[in-house]
Amino acid sequence: MSTLPVLNGSSFRLNSFQLKLIGMLLMVFDHIHQFFPADVPVWFNWIGRIVAPIFLFASAEGYHYTRSKWKYMMHLYVGYVLMGIISMLLQRQLPSDNALMNNIFGTLFLSVLYMLLIDWLVGAIKARKYAQMAAAVIALLLPFIINQAALQLLTSSALNNPWVLQAFIYVNLIIPIPAFVEGGFVFIILGVLFHLLRQKRLWQIVVLVAVSTFAAWAGGFDLWVNYQWMMVFAAIPIALYNGAKGRNMKYLFYVFYPVHIYFLYILAYWLGK
Template identity: 50%
Template structure:
């Protein structure tokens, strides 16, 4: 239950919070594909709250789902499917815009670590030390894959098989938001019983992102990712209720609107 649910005021359920994230996501991607046509910078400022909202909802969804592996599988299929379709579209409609959008990879890795953290905790509680060591080993695999990816990308010529592997393996260093967003999603899950702890961590995390950029927090032309701090408002209004069910809407709408905007930008900017 959220802090504000205890008062008689506005609250948001899971479905409403997801719709809010989708709305601001469209603003962000309209700026991404049409900024050279005069779309203002504040469109992408609004979009900064989107990733935290969906990382938060992924933690909630993982907690409540009856089949965690199926939940992971859906995210993985979304990741691979978008990589394949994006590559095909960029070949068919070559553009200056790069189709790098694929939040499914970030969500998959965040949820994967949620699963492994649960397994690690259970292993410690029941003194299953071999399971504990095995889980820690599994947790290190994505990190090691990041070093392999960095090594491959630093080469002058990248073999086609290396690219194909990256299309089917979500690698922390390559997914949207990288390690930072994966960590944020995991911490939303670890602290989900402590809403105030979630909020405090998220505020500090957002400010840290801004300070690490090296630019002033007021230099919003170059340092604007920290504006995700304003997601604290809708997250605080979350009431823990599911609301209306549209199970696969996000899985379809997310890639569909990106591809629509990409093709539209291709024809307009020709």
């Protein structure tokens, strides 16, 4: 795997486990600000912007190294469904102004799904298996079709029919829709590009810079109010990644992510925040 030339002589490098630990630590800061916005400084949220790119990058690495890509993808899907159901039930039991919208599992699942489908299509093209090529193209288009159908449904019927909106909520619990997962299409595409460019670290960082610039443009370049562009600083830990796995604690993130969010939600509820 290629690395940035300036880092080739550096003795300080990060393995995959350490990279994820950094992401987990910074996500705690981010979510503390989310649930206690009036009590903590905004820079908690700033440093949280680098978390999603770190885990999208880690998912591309995990996809490459896992022995069962389908099993890896299904772990993310089960995490998405379980977290969606638990979040819905928790908000019903402890209603709060803090909306439990967090579920990065959906974004990671769709990113990995597209990694798998693209690899499937490339393999079919190389083998000249035309039926498999057609199936792969249809599978690639299906999430976009579902996404457009959902958007059309919400813009036409849901405004006048609360049952339609309720049905959409339940469907979205089991079918992650690209426009409604965290980061939407932008994060999904970023994860896929990390996969396609995984042998070219410099180009991975160029893509991250480009996506961050797009985020700044979409926010009207009001950089201190719309600060999603700060995810560009994820380039630093990504550049320091050495390709090694590190400690084998693959389920740590699956547990830590929802548990710390629910802890903060319940704490904010008890404190009346």
